Amino acid sequence: MTYSIDFRKQVLRSIKDSMTIREAAHFYQISTSTIHSWTQTLEPKTTRNKAPTKIPNEALLKDVEQYPDDYMYERAQRLGCSKSGIV
Secondary structure, three states: OOOOHHHHHHHHHHHHHOOOHHHHHHHHOOOHHHHHHHHHOOOOOOOOOOOOOOOOHHHHHHHHHHOOOOOHHHHHHHHOOOHHHOO
16 A cells, blocks of 8 residues: 555654654554655655566466476476466
8 A cells, every 4th residue: 555645744744743653653553664664765666676577378378288287386486486476
């Protein structure tokens, strides 16, 4: 979930005025690590550090033909992805 810039500023303003990070986290019901990351960068991230990967359908079909009874985790290991990348 992405919080608005205004909300982030409000939380940081509360910390600057009188609250500790722990008190603000409890009051606003967010984690302390979230607040710490906001002190580093206020703007939400819009990009990923890792490019998304997609398994070609042909490779997946070929793997299913060769190993029809394998589990998804075995297939994922061979194709170099996670189990959820197979679905």
